[in-house]
Amino acid sequence: MANVSPPEVLATETPEATVEIDAGAGKHIEPELWGLAPFQVVSIAMLVLLLFAIFGAKVHKTIAGGLDGKIAAIKEQLEEAKQLRAEAQALRKEYADKIAGAEKDAEAMLVNAQHEADAILEKAEADSKAMVERRKRMAEDKIAAAEREAVQDVRNRAVSAATGASRKLIAERHDAEADRALADKVIAGI
Structure with missing residues (x-):
């Protein structure tokens, strides 16, 4: 085992915006979306889904009322x-x-x-x-x-x-x- 170099990771964003995590032998660059980590993007998506479920219930009621009317x-x-x-x-x-x-x-x-x-x-x-x-x-x-x-x-x-x-x-x-x-x-x- 001669000289092994770590695999090269291509970043889609500029290197200043990346967070580096030490994973032992090599460095892993975590992806980001609008400057947010993946767990933050998932949390925001869940928040939007819950808000839509709460405030969108009126839409469901309207749709259900329309369907009830058709029924x-x-x-x-x-x-x-x-x-x-x-x-x-x-x-x-x-x-x-x-x-x-x-x-x-x-x-x-x-x-x-x-x-x-x-x-x-x-x-x-x-x-x-x-x-x-x-x-x-x-x-x-x-x-x-x-x-x-x-x-x-x-x-x-x-x-x-x-x-x-x-x-x-x-x-x-x-x-x-x-x-x-x-x-x-x-x-x-x-």
Whole structure:
């Protein structure tokens, strides 16, 4: 072990501001901040932290009050949402009941319409039967009238033919002399 030299320490500050501590074999230079030793810097930092904790409690209270206000607003919104949900469920139930009632009404109307349609169909069948009967009677009456007319026409033609034939026969068989005798006989009978 020859000549051992102590390690060189680089100081960031001027050598007048450093405190030297004898640590045995070598010299140790302790760091400083604004001319304060590390324990002094830690003490000041703790003092500032305690002051902030004491006087900053108002800030915590303000923050806590704001959070409490937001919590209360959220609770109020949740209550309002619960009320809206209850109202929505009530409306849903009401409309479900209305739909069920409407379906029952629709079924009743359908049954009613079916009964009315059956009644109208029965009436239409009865009316059509009555109309067929009336038309049948009218046709029979027309046929009977046509038969009577034809019979009357045949009679009229027969009378005309008989009259014509009797005139012809009378004209052929009766002469003026027979007419006088016949006229005298009728006058005598009066």
